[in-house]
Every structure is written in C-alpha cells, then in structure tokens.
Amino acid sequence: MLVPQEMNAAVLTKYRNIEYLQVPVPSFTDDQVLVKIGYAGICGSDQHIFNGDFHPRTKPNMIPGHEFAGTIVATGKNVENYNIGDRVAVDPIIPCGTCAACELGHFPACTSLKLLGVDTNGGFAEYVTADVNMLYKLDNAISERDAAMVEIFSIGFHACNRAQIKENDTAVIWGAGRVGQSILQAARTKTDNKIIMIDVLPDRLKIAQDNFENVYTVDINRQDPLEVVKQVTNGRGVDVAFEAVGHGKELKDRVHPVRGCVQSIRGAGTVCVLGLADDPVPLIMKELIWREGRIVASRVSHGEFKEAIHHLSQGHLKPDALISNVISPDKIQDAFIALENEPEKFLKVLIKVA
Secondary structure (H helix, E strand, C coil): CCCCCEEEEEEEEECCEEEEEEEECCCCCCCEEEEEEEEEEECHHHHHHHHCCCCCCCCCCECCCCEEEEEEEEECCCCCCCCCCCEEEECCEECCCCCHHHHCCCHHHCCCCEEECCCECCCCECEEEEEHHHEEECCCCCCHHHHCCHHHHHHHHHHHHHHCCCCCCCEEEECCCHHHHHHHHHHHCCCCCCEEEEECCHHHHHHHHHHCCCEEEEECCCCCHHHHHHHHCCCCCEEEEEECCCCCCCCCCCCCHHHHHHHHEEEEEEEEECCCCCCCCCCCHHHHHHHCCEEEECCCCCCCHHHHHHHHHCCCCCHHHHEEEEECHHHHHHHHHHHHHCHHHCCEEEEECC
8 A cells, every 4th residue: 555654643742632633654674564554442551641640651643553554555575474464463572682581582671671652652543553573473263353452362371381380270350450351351261160259349349340251340448358268268268369459449358469479479479569669669578478479560461462372262261351441543632531530430431543
C-alpha cells in the first residue's frame, strides 16, 4: 500500500493534556517495519506519563502507548520472514544489550531498559516503526481488538513463569486490577486448583469470580484475607502468592499486601512481587525464613508474547473480562480523566485506532 506522509496521533502536548493531531508518519530503517495500528490499550504506565510522573524520562510532544497490535504496511530492505500484510503484536521492550543482565539474556532486568511508547513514540497513532525482533505474528483466530491485549496478558504469563506456578498449585493474588486479572487468566492455563483474589473493589472481584471456576474472592474491607486463605487451603497455605497492588492504601487491621503474601504461603512457597510502589514494605524476615520461602520479582515480560498469543488463539483466555470500554482516538483525553476520577469503573480501555 502507499504509505501517507502524515498520520493522526494522540500527542502529549503538555502534562495532563493529550491532543489528537496530524504528525509526520515515522521513517523506518532497513532493519525495521512500519506497522499500521488497529487497537491500542491504555496502561497504568500511560496514566503516569499523562500526569508527568515519569519526568524527565517522558517529556511533552511525545506519543504514548506500548500495548498495541496491527498490520505491517512497509518493510526495510534487510527484513526477512515478515511481509506486508502480516498481522503482528509488538513487544515494546528495548534492552540495552550490554549490561550484566543483558549479557545473561535476562532482558527484563536490563539496567537501562527502554520501552516503545515510553522512551520513544508509541502506539497511540496510526503508524509506528518497530525492529523485527519486537514482532510476533498473530494467529488468524485472534481479532484485531483482542490482539491489543497480548502485551498485558504477557505480563501475567511472565509473573506465572517467574513464580514457577505449575499444575495443581494453589495461589492467592493480591490486587484484582489489570495486572492481577491477567495473572489470574495466565494461571488458569497452568492450574485448575483454587485461586484466591483479594481487592478493595467488589466489582473487580466479581469479574474474576464470574469468569473462572474455583476462584474465591475476598473483599478486604469486609474480610480478613489471611483467615480466608487459611480456610480455603485448610490451614496449609498457598503454593504461590502474587502481589499486584502497587500503590495500595493502608487499611486498619489489615496486613500490608507484600507481608500478607509471605504469611499466605505454605512452607517452601513462593511470593512473586509486581507492584511498583515507592513505599517501604513492612516485612518481618523471620516469617519468610521460617517458611524457607522464596521472593521473586516480575517486571514486564520475557518472550511470553508467544505464550499469550497461543492461548488467545486457542480460546483459553477471556479478553472480554478485562476490556471495559473501546473508544475513538479523539476521546483519549476524556478517557484519561475518567480513569483517574472513576478507576473502579474501568479495567482495560482500548483505543480503536484504525
């Protein structure tokens, strides 16, 4: 197809202000492709970018968006195995390739990790350029809309892989937001055993319970989560505990989520922490030592796009459970304000770009 010189894009013109403007279509190198975007998702990180929380890493006059998929419309002359017309999901991770973690091939731990849509212009636009090593071909069974969910599902699969959750394991997930729900869906492809979801918002807990069997929910405002864990596991504790709360608020007579995860696991169990809070965590290390438990961290993903695409194409995942709304690009400013003012009403908001 003939690629236009200009495109529409949602541009962060100043903090807390996104405008839908015409901008030049990005150029691409001999080793890159140009992708026409179908749908893009608004992430919690995008909300931080919107508010200026990532300054000076992200500055005005940039195009956010790192959760998206689309169709290749042009390729550089060195590109092999990808052709015009291929539908792809784009992994936004850009590791430096030279730090100690990258030398080990552990790219999520890159000390200067960058993301397309955070450190470079991203997917809230009609077109974006991407390196071929960021591309994952999509199965025809996956709709354009659902393809935009591959990135968030990959976060859930990466957490499950970091925690080494396996068949017949029990689990507890603190936090039933976008990440927590993605962990639940990924975990359900690995274990049919009991999973406990904990949150302060009953509507989010209902989403988990309505869509999956053998899920127990805990409204932390009304129930002591540790008591529920004991009851559900007959005092044994869970095999794996995930913390996906992040910036949680302190609740009277309720344990901090990270410490709660430690207290939830059985002997030799695993805690996987994902929440990016800045506050100190009130851990008592002997509680972990007595259990000889293990704490691992999970950040972004590490090739789990392939796993997410497989399970999406097989119908094992339920994107409808996560998608709260689909908007047109000119409504993106309103969407960010709504996500800020009424977060309990939304999980994943998608932008229909094409």
